[in-house]
Amino acid sequence: MKNSIRTAVIICFAFLGALPLRGQELSLEIPLWATPPTENNGLTGPETKVGSKGFTANVSYPVLKVYRADAARNTGTAVLIVPGGGYGALAMRQEGDPFAAWLAGQGITGVVLKYRMPNGHHRIPLEDAKQGMRLIREHAREWQIDTARIGVMGFSAGGHLAATLLTRYEATSRPAFGILFYPVISFDDRWAHRGSVQNLLGADSTETMKTYYSNELQVTPQTPPTLLLLSNNDGTVKPRNSIMFYEALRENRVLTALYIFPSGGHGWGFRDTFAYHEIMKTLILQWIAELWPEQASAPK
Secondary structure, X not given: OOOEEEOOOOOHHHHOOOOXXXXXXXXXXXXXXXXXXXXXXXOOOOXXXXXXXXXXXXXXXXXXXXXXXXXXXXXXXXXXXXXXXXXXXXXHHXXXXXXXXXXXXXXXXXXXXXXXXXXXXXXXXXXXXXXXXXXXXXXXXXXXOOHHHEEEEEEOHHHHHHHHHHHHXXXXXXXXXXXXXXXXXXXXXXXXXHHHHHHHHHHHOOHHHHHHOOHHHOOOOOOOOEEEEEEOOOOOOXXXXXXXXXXXXXXXXXXXXXXXXXXXXXXXOOOOOOOOHHHHHHHHHHHHXXXXXXXXXXXX
């Protein structure tokens, strides 16, 4: 796959005949940690639904929601899915379960990470993401997953967390690939999504910490291949975030592609009213298939 940047030239006739496929049902939900982790986010009380889109807030009990691949189509690939929400809530309905169910129907196990909100405890989200990757590996045989084919997918602030995992993984938590949707990447004041910075760092919002979490500065030749998708008119997270990460990947000779849709704004997730919804699905499957061309997963 050649490094590429596609902009407003992506138009509707690129639909390529893709048709929607049925998704799979939730297979199981498991606690992320067998015993409570050392660091607590300080949040008390039950989880709540907030806003018109029903984001899940006040998350202090993290879980994995597993949608196992359709057995007849199973490719052995799995994706840890990290919803966004500004590090203050989680867009589970838009960026979590629907994506996992669709991927499962395509032969890819989708695992939604309901991670703890940091509430200023900046280490917590990354620790949850690493643990999510470790748990998928631990259950790989049971879930019929190839441990060399476990990737991560993140949206908005969840894209920042996924990008942090892609650049700060350990041997047991390294993703094979990344797919980032309209991600927060930089904590540089010129480009940052201020709410994400505030919610993640809290009182520790120093220039040193902002640099530490500016993921465009953390890319190395060992960063996994990464696909980025966003809209040109995103008014919430500046498109420059994705462009800087793409450029850093290219400079380090990491396999990458960047697709900028002409419209759609921010937060379209798996919403079928997004004008490029079908094209987006095709691009995701093509990207994964081209990583392992011997076992392509294409829509039928």
